[in-house]
Amino acid sequence: MSAYIIRRLLYAIPILIGVNALTFVLFFVVNSPDDMARMHLGGKRVTDQAIEAWKEDHGYNKPLLFNEAAAGTAALTDTILYEKSIKLFLFEFGQSDSGRDISEDISQRMWPSLAIAVPTLLVGLAINITFALLLAFFRATYLDFWGVVICVAMMSISSLFYIIGGQFLVGKLLNLVPISGYDTGLHAWKFMILPVIVGVIGGIGSGTRWYRTLFLEEIHRDYVRSARAKGLSEHWVLFRHVLRNALIPILTGVVVVLPLLFIGSLLVESFFGIPGLGSYTIDAINNQDFAIVRAMVFLGAVLYIIGLLLTDISYTIADPRVRLD
């Protein structure tokens, strides 16, 4: 098991190198630092001195790959590739283009993201599984049929509609909770309710439908038929046999997104003014702060790979038939 984990961790290295190379090409080769500086300083009427000064301030004034002026290893380390890209492997994200320390921003902003994303995931999971079990219990009846129709209809509604509609209905018409904002500590609860509700409702359609498919697939298996043949009641079959076995794919689907919860939801956070990593990313995109976008791309890739690893491990825990070696 530990040998497997180590091997998987080693396998992650070339992938991260690939991600890094891709972002490097995207951010520094497609457009030169000069282009970036001009963009930030605004338009064409920018003097060369201003561009040089901007690059100097943000550390983009070094050569891309190889510094001929420097001696020894500095020829390789005193470059943009090393300073801006390779240092990401050490989780040194450096400074954002507006001069703030990215690592510190991230460590502060991931908590509000988690505070929204974790309840959304858990509540959503509970509700989706309940609905899906209900539909599976009443399979091939009108209840099942209309349940699926409602699910498909809910899937077809844009997530923007849920957010805007939720804000309008609950926040503005009913005046129950604040429309947006955040507070420190436990006072944050009233700002959390609406985003969580919106997030859960937005996921019901696709989630319920997907879990229903998993349950139905399981219900047609031979062992379920044997269980029924033994004379077990339908409830018992459903909860004891079907639910437990169907939980394996559900569990792995959940585990893979766990690490990504840190990043939060871009849309929900920016609409509700939650100071999490999602709105951080959106602000960075809108302000064209490339250092932050670059850091988030790398962080996202790392978290995704951790998610994949956790999935594999959770398989062995949930299903003793699976062996990793």
Add this chain to the structure above:
Amino acid sequence: MAFQPVILWTDALVYLLLVLIGLMVWYTRRHEHLLTPWRRVSGSRTGQATMVVLGFYIAVGLMDTLHFNPQTGVDDAGKPIYSTEVLSVFDVVAGPLRTQREKTYSAPFATHLFSKENVQTADGRMERIFPRLQYGGAHLDASGAGKLADIVQKGAIGAAQGVVAWALLILLLNKLRIGRIRDLLAGRRPQPWHVGAWTALAMFAFVGALWELSGYYHVLGTDKVGEDVFFQSLKSIRTGLIIGTLTTLVMLPAAILLGIMAGYFRGWVDDVIQYLYTTLNSIPGVLLIAAAVLMMQIYMSNNADQFNSLTERADLRLLFLCLILGVTSWTGLCRLLRGEALKLRELEYVQAARAFGVNHFRILVRHVLPNVMHIVLITVVLDFSGLVLAEAVLSYISIGVDPATNSWGNMINGARLELAREPVVWWSLLAAFTFMFTLVLAANLFSDVVRDAFDPRLREQR
């Protein structure tokens, strides 16, 4: 009217797509085994109804794809001068909808502007009133009395026109091949064509009524700069369809080629391809799109002189968005195809072909590819609705289509702050969401039908 045809990049790709679909239809019609699953699609009531709805969207989208420069005059030498403005056939059909602009917001079917303005009255005093709209309900008298009766009347006329158009279409189809109309409408045919026919009737009547009314009113109101929201929503159809279809079109060659190669050759080819898609897959899609679009924005703003017109620029941006969405979405299909090819390469007929010394390329094209096409088709249809929805979200975080392009995402983005107004400006949002919902719902239902018809695994269960 003289004109000069314009083919934008996305137009060219749409034409290519049409040619490919045409070839596919031509090929399928000649092969009974390929026709069978399609019969199952047309044999489904849901399939019939959704195809009609999708047909309406596609018709508008295609009309909006035929672009041209209108002629503005003649120069001294007698040569025609063409405007640099790019119009589409749909713009011409929509006619007054496009040009009849009000000053600012007005509610659906309103005769007066939404906000008060200072207006000078006949005796020279200034007064704060809701000014009369310039075009909306202009045929009514000054007070706008009798509006409701007028709307009902105009709507009924429009619906009747729609019904007549529908009847003509049915008669035309009847001339072609479909047999007795009474049998068709009563559902006495083996295929449920009557569902399609009745859906078409409802759509024709509804669209006819809306169309007739839109000549006299702003049926969905006007937006901040006074543009008709109904017109905007219709123009957005093309953007939605382009994102949903061209994205898959541009990613298909890579996904198919790499997927079946990885599964068929295994070994180092498989390793390289797996590495490629794992790497791309491990970057969260939104972030990759954001990074790429940001870079494109810089490129476009620093090389603004390369683009002849705003339309061309917006169009290239749309194409680029399709490309980058394609890059993020091909991995799923590639993995599915790899798995399938892994299975197929061990089957007897592939083994036999190899034993006969058929070369790899031929095996891939003749034996592997046809047997994975159902997966490709199912994925393409399933992806469509997700892409349409994604466009709106991306446009909201300003990494979507060009702000100058008509799209539902841009409409929502422009209108969302107006919900804070009192009274609320809701029609832009509602229009965009309704148009998007109808398209996505139809696409979702249709894709379910296609999946059920083509997936052999699902077929065995029945």
